[in-house]
Amino acid sequence: MFSTTVILAAPCAGLLLLELGTVCYNLFFHPLRNVPGPKMAAATNLYKIYYDLIIRGGLLSQIEKLHKRYGPVMRIAPNTLHFSDEKAYYQIYGASSTFTKDPELYSCFAMNGSSFTMTDPETHRHRTQIINPFFSRRAIIELEGVVQDKVDKFISRLINHPKDRAINMFWAFRCASVDVITSYVLGQDFQAMDAEYFEHPFPLGIQRQVHVLWVWKYFPFILPTVMAIPERIMDLISPLLGTLAASLNVRKQVIGHIDKYLADEKALEGVDHEIIWHHLIRKEKGGVGNAVQIPTRQSLLSEALILTQAGSDTVGNTCYLATFYVLNNPQVYATLKEELRKAWPDMDANIGMDVLEKLPYLNAVLKESLRLGHGVVTPLPRVVGPGSADILGVHVPAGTVVSMGVTFLHYDERVFLHPYEFKPERWLVPDTSEMEHYLRPFSNGPRMCLGQNLAWAELYLIMGHVFRKLDLKIHNTTIDDFKEFRELFVPSFEGRPFHAFVEKASA
């Protein structure tokens, strides 16, 4: 008879042996064994997990330190290489790259069936062919009024905010961008800007999710389990769920729309302007009988949710940083105001994107803000394939995960002198082509940002109106509050949130 101790010890010893075997293989027999990098990282994924979870978003800054020691190619996990050279960036994310998104990262968003999380190139191409026209420059120009309406509301909300209370600009800009994107994509905004002090549960919920994203990555069963709880039970427990309840509410609302339009496509005719469902819920394409397949209900839901999230936090954050950096430098603030005043003498007159996008200093401010905001800071992981590749002279077998953080381009001091400083003037030289090549906040290649035309329209309109129509003053925030960020897919600045006092501009 075996004792209980032996029965328990045997599988544990087996697992330990298996783990030791894997570590030995990773160190001595793995095809990447000769690539430089810390031995711990080569041996086990625990290295990466430690910086992601225990240090909480600390992997990128560790990678930055390690590249100084190991050079431009580095093994950062048993099957993962990280690069720090512009040539590698354009090979991994180049227009003709065949590398695919790594499911380990993209499945943790629990948005199956969305353009953002799709890994199969064919499925992805099919989806983007359908929705790209809705985000083309022509579509944005046609729907500029939708964005403009929300910008007008934003300016008036800021002017009418209680004067004795500084505005938390972190939430203010996020509420504005949530209302723009939901209005543009779904034809109905979430009224985030109506929330008292801009504390609306939807952007609050996005922030909560950002902070637990790496938990979802390493414990991938949690989120799908929560999502799979039947609606009736969710309704019962939702008062206990805080901001998660708000996200669930949004899901319910969006599902309601989807079901309505799936049941009766003609209901779309009553919508004020073109929305995403005009593109995704169409039974016929190019004439009767030429039927196209409508995506599943889950895929429609994921697409709508990912667009509202990808389209709000990124724009909100760029406006937030841009406003802080401009106000933090009186010379920059004065120059921008002067440029806007000259181009737009009567601030009560309507002015559109066509004028704002031609202003050199506003453009310089936005590019510099995108450079220091980065967009997404996590090195975007791609799986090499279908064959092997040669990157910076290193043979990389198919199936290897490769990436390069965009911060390595944005902070390259050979291209951007004093890279950590906000200097719009650097963009006012005759030839900016090299800097443009190194400015990739929207990523690059087949998986680059699908919403960048809309993003630019929002940036021109929001920032143009804020700096022309308002006078702003920083409250209780300094540049030190923006010195460091955690890498939580997007950058999460750890300092005090930037607050400002806002008044209507005098002229």
Ligand code: HEM
């Ligand atoms: C300043 C604003 C924005 C920045 C900096 C930004 C940045 C990015 C980046 C870096 C990616 C690549 C992510 C990855 O490969 O994992 C991306 C993808 C994406 N973005 Fe944006 N984005 C912005 C605004 C928007 C807006 C307004 C929308 C809404 C329509 C949007 C929708 C998407 C989608 C759907 C993808 C996935 C594309 C794909 O995989 O094919 N983004 N964005």
